[in-house]
Amino acid sequence: MRAFEIHTFRGGKWKIDSVFDDRDLAVFEAERMETSRRFAGIRVVEENFDESTQKITTRTIFRGAPAVEPKATPNAKTGKGPATGKAARGKADPRRTAKRKKTGKKKKSSLGFLIGILVLSICIGIASIITLRVLSGSI
């Protein structure tokens, strides 16, 4: 017995969307769903039930291209990103975590740059004042 399941990736996990007994129909529908860009991921999984061994074997026969994940909108009250629960943190996408770390490093370096400019400006100012006093003294 064979079945073709369309799975969609939503809320951080794969869920069964629909089931067909025809491979071409399942793949056609999956491709059509992919064009809608509503799902972060789409795949078609073939399930084979062997009656003699009473075992089910599965294999992915179609995997759609991942859609662009919607950007998290900041929380209106705190100005921070949306709160994430423990489960969400546990299942956090490592790509997103890496991106957050990179953004943190970028903020620190720009702040250091500004401080450096400020210190340099102060030094130049002090040097100018001293120079003027020396010159006025010599004149």
Next chain:
Amino acid sequence: MKELPDETERQLVEDELPKGMERRLVLRLLSHWRTLGGERVFPSFAELEPVRIPDMWDNCLVLDVAGYQDNPVFRSIGSDLMAYAGMDLVNRHVTDAPQNTLVAVSVSYAAEVLRKGVPISRGGEFFKPDGVRVLYRSILLPMSDDGKTVSGLLGAANCREVTDDQVD
């Protein structure tokens, strides 16, 4: 290509469906079901309007499962499906559907749809009492009136009789 004689009768075959529309009934109904549901898991029967799907409604059926989980009840059957049933099945249980009919094979996997809570499409063949082989394709789609529990199934099916000279 072989040249045909001038007196050959030519008949223009016109599509019943608008150009570009998906021809397969089960996929059209599945698409409509997704549109009705939107972001929800199940659409509601309250939103189902037969006038919006005139090209499909005659091949559709509605099963009531609230209180009839083990043996759903037909609440609506399209005219084309009814013609294949040979009897009025409205307000009758699925087990009352005559065997080896399009209606019977279309609802034979209703229990699986209720168990999984997702649309399931099946196809196959059966033989009419007169021995004619019939190929069919059907789909059953879960519907919910409260958004959480499946209260009924929307289904559709069509078929094609295979005569001896069409056997592949």
